[in-house]
Amino acid sequence: MARQQRAIRTRRIFLEAAAEVFDEHGYDAATIAAILDRAGLTRGALYFHFTSKEELARGVLQEAVTSDGVSPQIFKLQEWIDIALLLAYRLPREPLLSASIRLSVDPRARGLFGTRWPDWITLGTEILTEAKERGELLPHVDPGATSRLFVGAWTGVQLITESMPEPPDLVGEISALLELILPNNAVPGVLARLDTSPHRPERILEENRTAAAS
Amino acid sequence: MARQQRAIRTRRIFLEAAAEVFDEHGYDAATIAAILDRAGLTRGALYFHFTSKEELARGVLQEAVTSDGVSPQIFKLQEWIDIALLLAYRLPREPLLSASIRLSVDPRARGLFGTRWPDWITLGTEILTEAKERGELLPHVDPGATSRLFVGAWTGVQLITESMPEPPDLVGEISALLELILPNNAVPGVLARLDTSPHRPERILEENRTAAAS
Numbered sequence: 001m002a003r004q005q006r007a008i009r010t011r012r013i014f015l016e017a018a019a020e021v022f023d024e025h026g027y028d029a030a031t032i033a034a035i036l037d038r039a040g041l042t043r044g045a046l047y048f049h050f051t052s053k054e055e056l057a058r059g060v061l062q063e064a065v066t067s068d069g070v071s072p073q074i075f076k077l078q079e080w081i082d083i084a085l086l087l088a089y090r091l092p093r094e095p096l097l098s099a100s101i102r103l104s105v106d107p108r109a110r111g112l113f114g115t116r117w118p119d120w121i122t123l124g125t126e127i128l129t130e131a132k133e134r135g136e137l138l139p140h141v142d143p144g145a146t147s148r149l150f151v152g153a154w155t156g157v158q159l160i161t162e163s164m165p166e167p168p169d170l171v172g173e174i175s176a177l178l179e180l181i182l183p184n185n186a187v188p189g190v191l192a193r194l195d196t197s198p199h200r201p202e203r204i205l206e207e208n209r210t211a212a213a214s
Numbered sequence: 215m216a217r218q219q220r221a222i223r224t225r226r227i228f229l230e231a232a233a234e235v236f237d238e239h240g241y242d243a244a245t246i247a248a249i250l251d252r253a254g255l256t257r258g259a260l261y262f263h264f265t266s267k268e269e270l271a272r273g274v275l276q277e278a279v280t281s282d283g284v285s286p287q288i289f290k291l292q293e294w295i296d297i298a299l300l301l302a303y304r305l306p307r308e309p310l311l312s313a314s315i316r317l318s319v320d321p322r323a324r325g326l327f328g329t330r331w332p333d334w335i336t337l338g339t340e341i342l343t344e345a346k347e348r349g350e351l352l353p354h355v356d357p358g359a360t361s362r363l364f365v366g367a368w369t370g371v372q373l374i375t376e377s378m379p380e381p382p383d384l385v386g387e388i389s390a391l392l393e394l395i396l397p398n399n400a401v402p403g404v405l406a407r408l409d410t411s412p413h414r415p416e417r418i419l420e421e422n423r424t425a426a427a428s
Binding site for chain 1: 240242316318319320321322324329331332359360362363365366367368369370371372373374375377378387390391393394395396397398399
């Protein structure tokens with residue numbers, strides 16, 4: 001493995017270890033020792049990439065806004081839906097994503113590092129603006145306001161879902177949230193052709209795997 | 215003032231002081247000394263009502279689910295809207311309410327005390343079930359699922375709103391959230407007669423004052 005590739009991989013191991021520790025204990029209670037222990041690498045390797053816990057938190061937040069895996073669709077609204085559903089699918093499986101929410105929700109960490117919510121809102125606003133230009137949205141829809149409300153709603157639904165004694169599947173909850181709001185946003189001809197099924201993330205990932213293999 | 219009334223008032227002063235300190239510093243960093251300082255009362259008075267910081271947190275959460283100020287309306291859906299709007303109006307003004315959200319969002323405090331989200335979901339489900347029996351809701355609406363998603367959405371919209379550098383008015387945001395989801399829940403004849411205006415909380419409180427004065 002080339003030196004550069006190894007460095008990228010090592011950096012990623014530290015970010016994921018930090019994310020797991022932030023996720024389990026919160027930012028304040030997380031220690032460098034616990035992160036090293038989780039990563040199973042040396043202190044020297046850590047300090048080559050990150051000089052402090054603060055830098056690790058910033059690195060975790062840096063990774064958190066992603067539309068990875070979402071490919072162009074006939075309707076821009078479908079891309080917006082795909083980002084929301086894929087994130088719901090990935091969040092319980094990827095500590096980097098759940099730690100990023102935990103850091104944003106924690107008022108102290110938020111004071112230190114800010115949140116990625118503005119970036120999510122911007123991403124959604126861009127997609128919805130293009131959807132509107134293409135005539136997919138009803139005339140009254142304000143892309144910026146809808147994106148902002150949806151990022152809030154998505155975050156709160158995730159929080160409440162994970163707090164339940166027997167948490168329902170997050171993808172199912174986000175799918176239901178989309179069905180609650182889409183009828184008042186999409187024009188009827190588009191609405192009927194959107195796929196908000198909770199099974200969509202698995203289908204998207206399967207298609208991506210097939211495309212990568214061919 | 216009768217002894218019992220004084221005791222109720224003192225208890226309330228301690229709860230509000232604790233709420234302010236939890237709200238500003240979080241549960242872990244809050245100290246009994248800071249709470250006493252804020253309340254301006256003696257340690258003896260505190261221990262008459264609350265023996266620990268834990269008990270104060272439980273007391274704060276106890277106060278947090280309230281439909282105070284909401285009076286019966288022609289449509290049950292309007293009562294549901296009124297609770298959501300009034301809470302949005304009161305939250306930035308009442309530390310007991312904002313501290314309750316902060317305690318629920320903090321994973322450590324949540325582990326110790328649970329949250330009041332299940333009670334909010336139950337309250338909403340009861341009102342929406344009655345709305346459905348009265349024919350106010352579209353046939354596909356599931357009152358339990360809608361209530362659960364809405365409590366999540368409300369909470370997340372509040373979190374993101376308060377995290378913004380220049381926070382928009384929470385009542386306006388919740389009003390917009392209601393307008394986003396009501397068209398897919400209310401039958402058209404009812405929908406047209408619902409009031410989701412951001413000015414509604416002030417009107418409700420004014421009506422209550424007039425009623426109390428007469």
